[in-house]
Each structure stands twice: as C-alpha cells, then as structure tokens.
Amino acid sequence: xxxxxxxxxxxxxxxxxxxxxxxxxxxxxxxxxxxxxxxxxxxxxxxxxxxxxxxxxxxxxxxxxxxxxxxxxxxxxxxxxxxxxxxxxxxxxxxxxxxxxxxxxxxxxxxxxxxxxxxxxxxxxxxxxxxxxxxxxxxxxxxxxxxxxxxxxxxxxxxxxxxxxxxxxxx
Numbered sequence: 001x002x003x004x005x006x007x008x009x010x011x012x013x014x015x016x017x018x019x020x021x022x023x024x025x026x027x028x029x030x031x032x033x034x035x036x037x038x039x040x041x042x043x044x045x046x047x048x049x050x051x052x053x054x055x056x057x058x059x060x061x062x063x064x065x066x067x068x069x070x071x072x073x074x075x076x077x078x079x080x081x082x083x084x085x086x087x088x089x090x091x092x093x094x095x096x097x098x099x100x101x102x103x104x105x106x107x108x109x110x111x112x113x114x115x116x117x118x119x120x121x122x123x124x125x126x127x128x129x130x131x132x133x134x135x136x137x138x139x140x141x142x143x144x145x146x147x148x149x150x151x152x153x154x155x156x157x158x159x160x161x162x163x164x165x166x167x168x169x170x171x
Contacts (some may be wrong), residue, residue, distance in 0.1 A: 004040070005169055007033050008149065022149050022171065024120050028062055037168065038066045041146045044166050045116055050143055052076055052109060055118045056102065056131050057083070063148060064118035076109065078102045078131050089137055093130035100127065102134055113140035122147040122167060125156030132163060 007027035014021040028034050041063060054076040055064025061077060068075035081090065081101045088103040109115065115135050122128055122145075132142045142163055150157065150167035157165050 001040075001169060003033060004037055004148075008169065022121060022151075024059060024148060027148070034066075037148055038063060038070060040168050041118065041148065041166070042067045042070055042116075045144060045146070048116075048143060049114055050116045051113045052140070053116045053118060054078055054104075054108075054131065054135060056127055059120035060118050063120060067116070067118055067146075076104060076115070078104050078134060089134065091130045091134040091137065093126050095124070095126050100130075102127070102130055104134055104138060106138070109135060109138045109140035111139040114143045115140050116143055117145040117163075118147075119145075120148045122150040122156045122160075122165070123154045125154075125159030128156065129159040132160070 004027065007030060009023040009026050011021040011023050027037060050073060052074050053064050053068035055061050056078045057080050065075045081103055084103055084105055087106040089106055090101050090103040092099060092101040117131055119128060128145055135142050144164035144166060145160055146166045149169045152170050
C-alpha cells in the first residue's frame with residue numbers, strides 16, 4: 001500500500017481553508033499504480049455474486065468503470081442532476097459544506113442486481129450512504145462499498161454500518 005500512498009498528493013486549503021484535499025491525480029496518471037489500485041479494490045469481492053458496479057460522479061467513474069471492466073460487469077453511473085438523458089430517480093443529501101443530489105436512470109438496475117459501489121474517497125459518508133439508498137430505491141441491493149482512500153477521523157464508515165466496506169488507504 002505504500003506504493004499507492006506515495007501517489008496521493010496533499011493539497012492544502014482545497015476546496016476551502018483548513019481542508020487537506022487528497023489528490024488521486026498522480027495515482028491515475030501512473031498506469032502501473034492505477035492497475036494495482038484497481039486490483040486491490042476488487043480483490044476482496046472476487047467470487048462474490050456481484051452483478052453490477054456503480055460509481056459516483058466523478059472520480060468514482062474512473063475506478064468503478066475499470067473494476068466493472070475487469071469483472072465483466074455493467075457499470076452504472078450515479079450522476080449529478082441534469083446529466084442523464086432518460087427518466088431518473090434522484091436522492092438529495094447533506095454534505096459537510098452544503099447539500100447535493102445524485103441521479104440514476106430508472107432502468108439502471110433490476111431487482112436481482114447485487115451492486116458493488118465504488119468511489120475514490122470515503123469522508124463523512126454522506127455521498128456513499130445516499131448512493132446506497134438510491135441503488136436500493138431502484139430495487140437493487142448493495143453488496144459492498146469500496147474506496148481508494150478513507151479519512152478515518154471523519155467516521156464515514158459509521159454511516160455505512162449496514163454494508164461491507166473496503167478501503168485501501170487510511171488517513
């Protein structure tokens with residue numbers, strides 16, 4: 001994991017003063033490290049009956065689509081409002097500095113879908129929890145959630161206590 005950690009860049013005071021942003025750009029820029037991260041993210045779920053992978057806009061798309069490709073499964077994007085061209089279900093939720101909404105097509109999942117949810121970062125858990133609720137609202141079940149980085153001090157994992165959670169790097 002040190003190899004992955006070396007590729008995470010700290011950006012102080014972004015997006016606001018006092019925040020240290022964990023920038024994954026150097027990690028995804030390096031193909032070998034990106035491949036390592038993808039394989040480490042999906043490894044605990046090999047052999048599980050997963051039928052789809054979902055990821056949140058925007059960085060969840062990077063890892064989620066690569067994991068879906070590796071597993072030979074469909075990738076379902078959870079998007080910001082107004083980005084999807086078909087009928088959508090949406091969910092709104094609170095963030096530490098405001099509120100947000102995610103949407104998915106009404107036909108994105110089927111009732112028997114067992115979904116692996118992927119994102120780059122678990123902070124307070126609000127986005128991940130809302131994503132799980134949106135997936136379930138659409139009739140599927142969430143098998144687990146996986147993240148490249150988890151900010152342990154923000155205790156986001158507590159909001160996901162109903163799900164298996166796997167994170168590669170802890171800060």
